[in-house]
Amino acid sequence: MLRRLARRDVFPNVRAIVVAGHSAGGQFVSRYQMANHVHEPLGVPVTYVISNPSSYAYLDQLRPSASAIPLTIAASAPGFSPPIAANGPAPFVEFADRRNCSTYDKWPYGLQDRPGYAGRTGDDQLKKQLAERPATYLLGALDILPLFSFDGSCPAMAQGPTRLARGVAYAKYVNERYGARHAMVIVPACGHNARCMFTDNAALPLLFLSDER
Numbered sequence: 001m002l003r004r005l006a007r008r009d010v011f012p013n014v015r016a017i018v019v020a021g022h023s024a025g026g027q028f029v030s031r032y033q034m035a036n037h038v039h040e041p042l043g044v045p046v047t048y049v050i051s052n053p054s055s056y057a058y059l060d061q062l063r064p065s066a067s068a069i070p071l072t073i074a075a076s077a078p079g080f081s082p083p084i085a086a087n088g089p090a091p092f093v094e095f096a097d098r099r100n101c102s103t104y105d106k107w108p109y110g111l112q113d114r115p116g117y118a119g120r121t122g123d124d125q126l127k128k129q130l131a132e133r134p135a136t137y138l139l140g141a142l143d144i145l146p147l148f149s150f151d152g153s154c155p156a157m158a159q160g161p162t163r164l165a166r167g168v169a170y171a172k173y174v175n176e177r178y179g180a181r182h183a184m185v186i187v188p189a190c191g192h193n194a195r196c197m198f199t200d201n202a203a204l205p206l207l208f209l210s211d212e213r
Helices: 024-035 118-119 123-132 161-179 192-197
Strands: 017-022 044-053 062-064 092-094 135-140 183-187
Touching: 017 024, 017 192, 024 044, 024 118, 024 123, 062 123, 062 161, 123 161, 135 161, 135 192, 161 183
Parallel strands: 017 044, 044 135, 135 183
Antiparallel strands: 062 092
16 A cells, blocks of 8 residues: 555655554554554655554553652552552563463564564564654543553553553654653543544644645
8 A cells, every 4th residue: 555655656745654543443554553664765765643442552561659649640440450560760660470471472562473464574674663663652631541442451451441542652662762762642531542643733744745745
């Protein structure tokens, strides 16, 4: 699809391509951003907008501790006791429950045992691509409830108690540990709702790029 959009004989005026997805679509865009084989040779700038996914693919065995998530956005759904490691001040630590949660580092939550398309690229190249390719994490300030197919599995809970917390922690993780320059935008008054997210004034400039960008 991207190769088709980038063809000058088909779309002679195309200047940029935005790949965006919400919820399960956000999970796809997050993995596609790091794993696709067309970004660099395409000849057209591509940006990725990752909105409210339930989980991310971590690049090593570290996971966020309580200090990776600011108290102002750390709200959990009632009754949740997330198994986030909090042993020490470091924002990212060895996952404390990895013995009982043996899948926490397997694809799509980590890089182990990647099948198919994602498995064609080595770990080091995936990390390089993730860091170098532009991405924005578009997060709903009210996306803190375990609704709409929220992933409550142990490998997902290792990444944070809510979609909002997971997104904030992951943006911090890839920027601080892997030198990415990814942006994070928190959309106020939006929960897990694609229409609310993608029509907000904060999101429109990310989805519809002007000629100046």
